[in-house]
Amino acid sequence: MKSTTKTLLLTVGTVVTMGALAWASVPFYNWFCRVTGFGGVTNVAEAGSDTVLDRTIKVRFDANTAPGMPWEFKPVQREVELRIGETGIAFYEAYNPTDRAVAGTASYNVAPYDAGYYFTKIDCFCFTMQVLQPGERVEMPVTFYVDPEMVDDRDAKYIKSITLSYTFYETEMPEEQDVAAGTAGADAEGKTGLN
Numbered sequence: 441m442k443s444t445t446k447t448l449l450l451t452v453g454t455v456v457t458m459g460a461l462a463w464a465s466v467p468f469y470n471w472f473c474r475v476t477g478f479g480g481v482t483n484v485a486e487a488g489s490d491t492v493l494d495r496t497i498k499v500r501f502d503a504n505t506a507p508g509m510p511w512e513f514k515p516v517q518r519e520v521e522l523r524i525g526e527t528g529i530a531f532y533e534a535y536n537p538t539d540r541a542v543a544g545t546a547s548y549n550v551a552p553y554d555a556g557y558y559f560t561k562i563d564c565f566c567f568t569m570q571v572l573q574p575g576e577r578v579e580m581p582v583t584f585y586v587d588p589e590m591v592d593d594r595d596a597k598y599i600k601s602i603t604l605s606y607t608f609y610e611t612e613m614p615e616e617q618d619v620a621a622g623t624a625g626a627d628a629e630g631k632t633g634l635n
Contacts, residue, residue: 491588492525499586501530502605509610510538511572516579525588527562531579532606536572543571544608555602558590569611 499522501515516531536542546566550556561567565580572578582604590596 492523493588495524496521497524497586498601500603504607506609509608511536513608524586527585529583531581533579535577539574541573543569543611543613545569545611546606546608548606551603554596555599558587560585560587
């Protein structure tokens with residue numbers, strides 16, 4: 441009996457420990473990637489760089505949608521060349537061809553991975569959830585710069601071009617948006633009924 445109880449407690453303890461580690465691994469990995477730039481994760485800044493170098497770099501833009509995401513999503517401009525440290529702005533276009541409001545969240549990465557630590561976003565549509573109404577088309581900006589410290593990195597200093605890639609995923613509509621969409625629909629029906 442004691443052996444069975446001990447085995448049961450060890451099994452439950454192992455399952456709980458493994459579950460806790462699995463739960464903590466995602467935020468820990470995200471933190472690790474933000475700090476090190478591993479996996480092409482970018483940095484975030486409040487303002488542009490204080491230093492602008494004479495050396496230029498090309499930044500390419502890529503857009504994807506996850507399976508099941510009904511939006512059409514693409515970069516307005518495929519590539520831009522700017523000086524390292526110079527603040528750039530690029531636009532992505534999203535279109536909701538459906539007859540319902542759709543919420544989306546963008547994940548992103550930078551390639552090559554060595555450049556991720558030096559690619560810095562000042563403002564980005566990817567920081568918040570986006571909601572597009574039926575038939576709505578929008579242009580969404582991302583403001584960024586490439587940190588001049590990249591030229592001192594023994595691996596990153598040879599990089600000539602960087603690709604910024606986004607993938608939009610459909611996410612659950614926030615409750616306040618559901619209520620607003622329902623109210624707008626009711627108003628439209630009411631107006632139609634009066635005519």
